[in-house]
Amino acid sequence: MRPVTRTFLAVVLAVLVGLLALGALPSYLGAGDPYYLTATPAEADGPAYTLNASEGGIAEQRFRYFFSAVESEDGRSEAYRRGPYGLKEGFTHSPFDEVATFREFAPEGAVDGDAVFVRYNETRYRVTIEHP
Template sequence: MRRITRNLVVFLLALVVVLLALGALPSYIQTGDPYYVEATAVEEPGPTVDANNLTDRRFPYSVAAIEAAEAGETPARSEAYYTGPVGFKEAFTHTPFDEFGEFRTRNATAVERGAESPVGDTAYVELGGQRYRLEIVRVGAE
């Protein structure tokens, strides 16, 4: 009985380690061309998503791009997101595409599909009375 219990405990510990690795390691994969969210302040009116309640924990790419635009950076981009091999990473990490999906859920009229979907997707958000155009862009390997 002790041998079975020991083997079960070892198996469960190994399973926990594997599951933790699957949750943590994909964020370190940096293969392929990087994707960014770029923000541009715009003046034209139109439908928007309210960005006053966006947090950098839930929308890190969009918030970083807006902050870069407010700071006057050119181009005003978020940190890079790398897709990783065969779509494995997307299942375990947060992506800019997730953020634009949430924008679409909040106000579908404020999000436009890009010709190279999802690259080129555009969302319009409003923060503190300023309207921003957010776009997912793919930049060649740097």
């Protein structure tokens, strides 16, 4: 193999490894205090974004912080820590993404300040981001 070809293949391999690292490593990065998505039961009446249980596994993957909060005893999701220099947010899923989705598709009146109301399994939840 010629030296030029060998150098080219080494550069291509290094770029591929770098891109894979950018996709995997940010989820392990975390700095600062944790953020939690909280889901507390609210009054049954009123507008809310409806999350269909029939969506099954797709919804659980898309809204994993919401489901983590709903299934926990204290109504709080697993912790999310922001990455240094804003690198993590571009590559990973966050509770901020979920709340933004709920806000975007929520009917009029389902957003109350920083909170958004979500209906799941016949229960209406008040969903917020908590930063202790």
